[in-house]
Amino acid sequence: MSFYSSMIVCYKGTAFNRIMNVMKKEKLFNENVLLENIEKVIPLDEVLLDHKKEDIFGINFKIASDRILFYIYI
Incomplete structure (x- = not known):
């Protein structure tokens, strides 16, 4: 059995x-495309202190009226 952790990044x-x-300029609204280009929107070296980009296996996002939430699965 595997356990995964997740984190939420809010802007x-x-x-x-x-x-x-x-995201509009780079067309990053597809989750697979966003995962491949995640460094363009999230400073991974500051957010993923003990992990690398290769540790991320999924990302989702939710846009609210004045914020965006990224759900990163490690």
């Missing part, structure tokens, strides 16, 4: 606007 305010602009 709001001006960071939300910047992230949304990058």
Whole structure:
């Protein structure tokens, strides 16, 4: 049996606007494409302190009115 952990990264305010602009420009609204290009929207070296990009096996996101939530599965 395997256990996975997850983390939530939230951006709001001006960071939300910047992230949304990058996602629109790079067409990162597909979860597989987003996973391949995750460094364009999330600073992995700051968020994944004890893990590497290769440790991530999934990502989801949810857009609210003024924020975006990324669910990262490790």
